[in-house]
Amino acid sequence: MKRDHKDSGARDGVIPPLSDRRRAFLVAGAAGALGIGVGHRPTKAAGKTPTQARIVIAGAGAAGLAAASRLSQALDGAKITLVDARKEHFYQPGFTLIASGIKPTNYVVSSTREYIPSGVELIEARVAEFDPDGNKIVTDSGQTLTYDYLIVATGMTLEYGLIEGMDENLIGKEGIGSIYHSPAGAHATWQSMSAFADRGGRGVFLRPATEMKCAGAPLKYTFITEDYLTRRGSRSKAEVVYNSNSQALFSVPIVSEKVRMLFQSRNIKVNYGRVLKAIDPGRRIATFSTSEGTEEQNYDFIHVIPPMRAPAAIRNSSLPWRTGAWAAEGWMEVDKGTLRHVRYPNVFGVGDIAGVPKGKTAASVKWQVPVAVDHLVAEIAGKRSDALYTGYTSCPLITRLGRAMLVEFDYQNNLVPSFPGVIAPLEELWTSWVMKTMALKPTYISMLRGRA
């Protein structure tokens, strides 16, 4: 491993170097997929840090639950409160598989409660107001919670309403799909896409101009749809068009170039600098903004990915970036290496809400949460942590049913393969598909429980 990781000097032995842990995590996944076990002496956990600290975690999604598990493992006596109104938990990396007809809807649905560590309180409400100056939050039921430390893990909101004519009730109708919406939305998308794959026609794909979760998914779904058209003998009757919001297909140049090559070989047309502005479901016309104005594209199937931004409660608070590209979308102004808020040192932002350059994915969560928790726990213990998040994230970029490229990268756009020379990052492999379909969900669930 070449990257510049540092272990926590304050809590030696608790968290091994990130690169090694990441590899262990992926090895676990790979080994699970391969049906083999790799044995080694366990690292002994250090004792818990005693404290009376009140810690509020806003949001009980992947990041919030993983943080709660790790904090409850590391602290003794802390009052940890999770706040989230949603009772269901969604394994979001599985949405693509539902929309590809590979997994049923219930594959991604479980309940938040089953991951709440003992001793952690869950308040089933939405955070309506953040007041980091007063060290408190207010829920939509009017309850005020004060804290010593706040971990913000609210996730983001999908803004379908910012596309004129678009309504989330249209998903699954009029040739409109959107895998991001929900498990039911992903299933409805599968039905629309499957019908399109039978008939052929014009398939339109795109991504929003905002920051987004799993930037690989728009590409994956384009590949998968093209694959279904081919498998069902409709490819010759179909046109597949991908509209990129920028001049690239992916933020990591080497990956972007690889995808460009694959798109070319699969006869997927690419338009650059197109952002979906409006949709007319009746006429099946999508209107994109271009550098020269607007452009209308007809479609028989369109995969709509809405603009994404921070939830209103965050945007209306003093937590977001105040300048720069992320101010308007409301992402939290955190240090990209520690996830600690730049202006409020007792506040951390993890997961999708973090205003950091890369990765709104479950893999990012996996590597962000231990770093943020390590800094928080070290502070409680009166020590200093050197734990650093390097921006590592990964994307099993499905290129056809049965094959994926295991793309892993960091803030610097470096490829950081966990198995250099074994699993090539830009090679379409069955092994990577097997990891995606078999090993990632168990690994993700282990992460929620603080066990991976």
Next chain:
Amino acid sequence: MKELDPTILLAVFQEMLGPLLWVLLAIVVLGTAAFLALLIKERKLIARRLVLSQALGVLGGALALVLMAQVSSSGFTDAGGPIDWLLIALVFGLGLVGSAILVYTVGGWWSFRRS
């Protein structure tokens, strides 16, 4: 992989297989113990039984590949690179060796019971 923590592996396998993990582990442990006990008792490998169990082991290997295809919604026809062929060989090999040992062991103890 010097930092690989088996508790992570265990956690992932537990999430993946649920109670089946313990059943499979029990089969592996008990099967291996029964095989070793049989070897000690017989003090040699019985060629005829070995050939039969190896032949059935080939079926076991094929079954392992079919099972893998089922659970991964894909199959060995999707192989795209060397690691894929290695994985296929590994799955087949584990299926073959595992079922051959199991058949050999069960066959051995069965013949003891009958005699």
